[in-house]
Amino acid sequence: MSALLGIDYGGTRTKLLLVDSGTQEVLDRRSVPTGRLAALADAVREVTTDRSVSRFGLTIAGTLDPGTGVVGRSTNMPWLDGLAPAAGLAEQVGIPGVAVQDGTAMAIAEATLGAGRDARDVFVIALGTGVAGAHVVDGEVRAGAHGGAGEIGHVAVGAPHTCSCGQVGCLETLIGGGQLGRRWEQERAGAQAPASSTATARDVVMAAEAGDRAAQAVLARATDGLARAILQASALLDPGVIVVGGGLARSPRWTVHPAVEAAGRAATFHRLPEIRTAALGVWAGAYGAMLAADTAAAGSPPSDSGAAPSTRFTAS
Secondary structure, three states, X not given: OOEEEEEEEOOOEEEEEEEEOOOOOEEEEEEEEOOOHHHHHHHHHHHHOOOOEEEEEEXXXXXXXXXXXXXXXOOOOHHHOOOOXXXXXXXXXXXXXXXXXXXXXXXXXXHHOOOOOOOOEEEEEEEOOOEEEEEEEOXXXXXXXXXXXXXXXXXXXXXXXXXXXXXXXXXXXXXXXXHHHXXXXXXXXXXXXXXXXXXXXXXXXXXXXXXXXXXXXXXHHHHHHHHHHHHHHHHHHOOOEEEEEOHHHHOOOOOHHHHHHHHHHHOOOOOOOEEEEOOOHHHHHHHHHHHHHHHHHOOOOOHHHOOOOOOOOOOO
């Protein structure tokens, strides 16, 4: 029995998905706190103990050179900048691996196994610690000339905040899971707000549900920014379907639904596509990483370089 391992290396949590490459059975699925590569290697060893693993796929939250596997810039995980993390992890655990940009991984999974599997033209938005995206057409990711297409988290949506990337006004500063807690504390404390926050995106949503006006105001601005980004994607790409996923999409009443409504009100010449909530939930990135591993194991280029991903798996 041989297995494939999908690793969604997120800014806050890392998800590991082990799948039998023959039966497609999920053998193990776990989430661990994100650490540096040495800690990740320990988690991989634990999940692969006494199992034969042919290859792993590793998501990268940032820009990635698909030819070399080297990370250009990871704003939420800066220790990866300039490294080839899949190669480094492979050396530590003794399993070959391939890197795939996180937005690409989620998009491949949702387009082939999830909410977009019946559409030929899908743009996927992942609302996690950061905000990623990718455009999948006929099963192929449009990676762009330099592998950086789809970075919807860093389109300017009129926000006043400086992003970790250095730009002012990025979507990620409003709705990135790493930023929502900070915006909430700023809303409550005004000029006395701390420079950093321990509040999570989940804390903000729960407070909004409990009637906290500051949390509701922060989420309203966040979803207005997401609506603007949806309109920009529609104007530039005209996708057939937009799929919104990631951790924040699990609370669609406060995230996806208001953004869709706001985009509809603001649309002028735009022809808004059908907008769906992701089907694979927070495991989409891990499924996409597993698919990238399967494609690489079969001898094809990884999906983030534009090759068609494996479609022989089903999500369970």
